[in-house]
C-alpha cells in the first residue's frame with residue numbers, strides 16, 4: 769500500500785515544476801498542492817524555493833496556512849528548500865513583520881543571509897548521509913540557519929569562504945530543510961533522502 773507515497777509540492781509560487789520533476793524520478797506520485805482538498809490527499813509535502821513573504825501571504829489567501837501548520841504538527845514529512853526552509857522555521861530574522869511560517873523546525877533562520885555581493889553562488893557542500901560526494905549546492909538569495917534547538921540535526925555546513933561554518937541543511941524528525949536548491953541541479957540525492965524519510969514515516973504510521 770505504501771509502495772508509492774503521494775508527495776505534494778506547495779504550488780502557490782516558486783520553482784514548483786522543478787520539484788515535481790525531481791520527485792517524479794524518485795518513485796513517488798508527485799502532485800501540486802494549491803488547495804486544502806489537495807493537501808488532505810498527500811502523505812508528504814515539499815515547499816519550494818521562491819519568495820517566503822509572497823508564499824506566506826498566498827498560503828493565507830488560499831486557506832492553506834492553518835491546514836499545513838496542523839499537518840506538520842501532526843507529523844507530515846515536509847521538505848523545504850530555500851524559501852521553503854524559511855517557511856519551515858520557527859523563527860525568522862530579517863523577515864517581514866507580517867510574514868508567517870509553518871512553525872515546523874526548531875531553528876532560527878536569517879533571510880537573504882549571505883549578503884548582496886554573494887546573492888547567488890554555488891558551492892560543494894558535504895551532506896551527512898550522502899557520503900559518496902558533496903552536493904553541488906546552488907544558493908539564490910538564500911537563508912542560513914543561525915541556531916538550532918536540541919532536536920535538530922545539522923546535516924550540512926558551508927565549508928569555505930566568508931560564510932564557512934554556516935548551517936545550510938538540517939533535519940528534525942521527518943522535517944528536512946536546505947538553504948540551497950537541489951531541484952535545479954539534476955542531483956536527486958536530497959530528494960531521495962526525503963523520500964526515504966517519507967517511506968520510513970508512512971510505514972510506521974500504517975504498519
Ligand SMILES: NC(=O)CC[C@H](N)C(=O)O
Nearest residue numbers: 817818819820850851909
Ligand atoms: N531562492 C529563494 O528561495 C530565495 C528566498 C527568498 N530570499 C525569501 O526570503 O524567501
